Amino acid sequence: MSVILVLIGFSLFVALMFLGAYFWAVKSGQYDDKYTPSVRILFDDKKEIEKDEIKDNKHKLSK
Amino acid sequence: MIKTDIYTPTAQELKCYHCGEDCSTADIHISDKVFCCNGCKTVYEILNQNNLCEYYNIDENPGITKTKDIKRNYDFLDDRELIEELIDFTDGRTTKVTFSIPQMHCSSCIWILENLYKLNHAIKYSKADFLKKIVVVQFDQEKITLKEVVELLDSIGYEPDLNLEGKQQNKSNSETKKLYYKIGVAGFAFGNIMLFSFPEYLSFDSFHIDNISQVFSYLNVIFALPVFFYSASEYFISAFKGLRKKIFNIDVPVSLGITVLFSRSLYEILAQTGPGYFDSMTALVFLLLIGRVFQNKTYDSLNFERNYKSYFPISVTIKKGNKESTKPVGKLEVGDRIVIKNQELIPADSILIKGHGYIDYSFVTGESNPVEKVNGDILYAGGKQIGSALEVETVKEVSQSYLTQLWNNRAFHKDYENRLDTLVNIVSKYFTFIILCIAVIAAIFWWPNANLAFNAFTAVLIIACPCALALSTPFTLGNTLRIFGRNKFYLKNTGIVEKLAGISNIVFDKTGTLTETGNLKVKFEGEPLSDYEKKIVKTLVYNSGHPLSNGIYNLLQVDKLDNITEYRELPAQGIKAIIDGHNIQIGSRMFVTNNDPNETNLSTKVYLSIDNKIRGFFAVKNIYRVKVDQIISSLKNFFKLSLLSGDNDGEKEELQEMFGTNTEMMFKQSPQDKLDYVKSLQTKGNSVLMIGDGLNDAGALMQSDVGISISEDANNFSPACDGILESKSFLKLDEFIKFAKTSKYIIIISFILSFAYNIIGMYFAVQGTLSPVIAAILMPLSSISVVIFTTLSTNILAKKKGLI
Known part of the structure; x- marks a missing residue:
């Protein structure tokens, strides 16, 4: 049965890792702002050159 | 040939590309993009130059209007x-x-x-x-x-x-973090202890043989220690603080229960007489802390604690000789010469030295019309200059000024910790007493058998731990707070909901509360004007920055003309010009007619003459909020209403019609008068709800049991208060009060529910046969069912009333 003790020790180690991860998450401010990141992730990182082209096209059109 | 559609906006479509406001003309534009003002156009240019036009693709017309923008000096x-x-x-x-x-x-x-x-x-x-x-x-x-x-x-x-107040926020932030840590510890321990207790519940035989049960028990002790000493610590502190003041708050029976749970479990394990109740204890602490998170719902962006300092500019322009420099408001001394520009606030009581004062005190007194000031007049702090720049000399320090002295009143130093009157604290007082009695009786009953007596005594205290009781209030009120928040009614904390349920009197402020802010209704009375004449009038008022001129300008829905000559603006009297060959004058009666000196006051009636013939006058009135009479007449039936106004009694009749004869109405009330009025109602044993808006109501809002500040936008400035109500939701006021009452009944029902659980648990406890399994099932079950009951019932009832 002593194998249970080994397993218990191992499972405790894993559980403590998760507790540590939770603490790290709280400390690093992941729970401070629960809204903005959900918006931020939707922003596209368009390349600058692309935008220049779009602008040029619009310019031509308006002429 | 490529056909290009040239965008020709119709009148309805003229919306500013930047901010979405209606544009009167398409004059200001870049290619096909129309702007309402040059400010908006400039912002667009800045963004365009920096390739940041993505801004306009994320949300439509996202910008902030620059129409009313003034150049600020930093x-x-x-x-x-x-x-x-x-x-x-x-x-x-x-x-x-x-x-x-x-x-x-x-x-x-x-x-x-x-x-x-x-x-x-x-x-x-x-x-x-x-x-x-x-x-x-x-x-x-x-x-x-x-x-x-x-x-x-x-x-x-x-x-x-x-402003310099922003730093406080960090403190509350670290408090929330601490709570999250505590929940983490409690949840971690709860889960693991449950796991280690499971074999015990199922009573495996081999489990006891190999001493594994011992190992599990000791592990449970290790897990329970941080929960008891760290996660549950604030309950002990709060109970201790309460007892020192001789108050039996709800935390007293809670801490008693936790302590007994902990010590009896520790004793059982060390004496090897049983497995202990650590699973119940950690579950309880975990649930209680979750309740606290629910209760602590706050509106981070809203500030309920503003004092006068956040209304004032952070610094002022002072003048020494011919040199202008800036100085922080806090360092302002008596005798400093300050320059007050258009739209700037006067930070301290001072004397007008140079310039023509046209001071808007609506902020301070509620009086809606600006007042004229000439050299040598005293200007009180809090007034806002409209028009050209002034030079003033301070006569008092900022903190000693007429306006700021209100903050020295005792109402602003109330001790809010002492919340004796909440329902749960009243109940817990009797509850603790009864539980202790039952525990002692059970112990005496079993007395010759010391072991059984001890078991029964502790079991009663364990099972009576009012977890469900302690959770029902935060969950009900927390949910009510959220429902109110969805309806643009933001309360400072959950305690306010309970107070709101108990009010008997409602006191209204008039200006800005019953009336719309910044909107003057102008009505023309006299010989009707032709369209051509309207055009002339519009042209004239267009040139003046006076608020009354703006009101008249907005009234006349015609185009303006161009050829205006000999335009003159005589401060405090009126304006005149020759337009299209016609001599036109607008102003006080005396200015227009050159006689009748009795009526020199410009504030209520503005006379108009065209070619020296008086055509009538523009009367200025406040606009009441839409359907304000409906809400008043519905509130009238349940509460005693009063009206306080800093304004004169010019609209008394109209108000009387709205409020009925039963309502007390007071006019020309100073901020101090308002505070005193609320106090006098309270000394008669009434519970007062004050609804106001500006700084002039700050004292009354503070003094009242519930002070609600009304605002066009919750993020605007509002004085210190218990709640902020967006003006759009003003009509739901009676619904809010009714719903606050409903939540109080829900709490009472959930109390009964949790007592029922306690009685069932008591049945086992007094017999001294409370097994860990029963405790582990009964205690979380009671808590969770109470939480589900309160949350569901508040949501269902809110839906019924159309609040969700």
């Missing part, structure tokens, strides 16, 4: 001391600063504020927090100054709200 941000107070951190090269940006309202705002580095490369990094409406900016101190950063933000329409 020279005071050169002051070293002030900079140090404003910034969070600097290492000499990189500076970090947190700005509060009340204008932040959409995804585009977040995007632009996080792309500041594209506008100026000296800004290294900026991060927005939408709910708190702040942006943290890190910049290279050697390449850009704080002042330049602020000016940059202002130039794209996000004027930071600079």
